Amino acid sequence: MRKASLLAAAAALVMLGGAAAHADQYDDIMKAKKIRISTDMAIPPSGMMDSSMKPTGSDVETAQLLAKDWGLEIEWVQTTGATRIPNLQTNKADVVISTLSVTPERAKVIDFTKAYASLQSVVGCLKSAQVKGWDDLKDKTIAVSRGTTQDTELSAMKDRALKLSRYDDDATMVTAAVSGQADCIATSATIVNQIGVKNPNRVFEPKVPIRNFDLAIGVRQGEPKLKEKLNEWITANLKNGKLNEIYKKFHGTELPAEMRS
Template identity: 40%
Template sequence: MTDFFKRRLATSSMLALGVAAAIGMSATAASAQTVADIKKKGELTVGMLVDFPPYGIMSSSNQPDGYDADVARLLAKDLGVNVKLVPVTGPNRIPFLLTNKVDVLVASLAVTPERAKQVQFSQPYAAATIVVYGSKKANVKAAPELKGVRVGVARASTQDIALTAVAPEGTEIRRFDDDASAMQALMSGQVDAIGCSTTVAAQIEKRVPANTFENKFVLRQQVMGIAMRPGQAELQKAVDDFVARNKANGELNKLYRKWLETDMPAMSGS
């Protein structure tokens, strides 16, 4: 069992410093284009979120960790190279990939038709349920009841897109740089609810008095894929083979149970 639930989430300011430092270190790194290039380089550079527990966090030693980090380590091991984990944010993760700052993204990136026009996705390696989560005092059970409600989301995230699509006119959507900032806004009363994954909601539950917040309604179910730049058919095949093989042998399920304390759900494309 991981000691994840004994760890405290890093504060937003520490997270920002960690991301800034990682960006500085990775800005000059050349990004590999093929499997052979990665093996020649001897290192797989992976972009990942560190504010999306338990998929991505900063560990007690201020290093990227979580389910995504373990998947990235397993992928690098499969390729026979070292791994370099580069913290990214929701808004900059695809730009980091497309500008060659990282080789791939294992960054809780939901597979959507819009994103599939920008990047290549592997078959799903993880899944998440996105909900509107807010004060028990707020009488919100469905999207039409969000009128006049202040709702926070991480900017450019799947929850931002899903919420924007269903929120009625008069909903006050407040966009933050990351999930950690949205969480802080909810707990400090700046917003009445947030759009987030059920795993993020579970972490908030552990930090506030009982019966403070609750899941209001489901925004969407989503699967996540490892993302690569367009035109990398060989690399995509290698990553797809990695995902399929480690689903079949149970290794991904072990990591899923380690971090999410449940079995990996069935996913389309599995």
């Protein structure tokens, strides 16, 4: 009986060891020589398709730099704002690099690396609109992409009684602004400034700041080694200036000084 018990215990340890090894996502990625990265390709200039229908943008080049440094092939996992976290939770993606801002609510269900970039979240309106503060938005409908931090932030402002019009993704929301269906949108300052490029007759500008967010890489919970390796990579590429170069190339400004130091 004692021998049988010992054998059973040994078998259990082997099974646990196998499960632990399988749970080490970093080792699995390096062994496969491929990383599945969830990125929205419809939110210029962070993610988009170029004239040759190849992915480009600041998040795309950040992901490509990571894959190059780690010697990996990228498998792109297309996403929208609302599906980024589910892609991690359902194991469709290994990481999310897609303007994913760090919030306490999201940190309850996924893990975040240290910040690799930042996002200035604003309400932007037509340049001609007389909007100087929140009170000037009371009678205006604000377009917002469903499931984003802007959606969460504005929805929580019950006392301001803001009128929100939700769209499934940033591309549809921007199209609404470009085509005249929306005169105000809640998104990043960079996207607001892109609207006038698409339609010079409808120039938008940031009007009311919401909040500045750190952008980080999203990782499934319980993967400390992957998170540690990503943090090491971010630290090195902030120090050598490569992440700042990517950000400046697409956004026209440098990363905050405290992030680059």
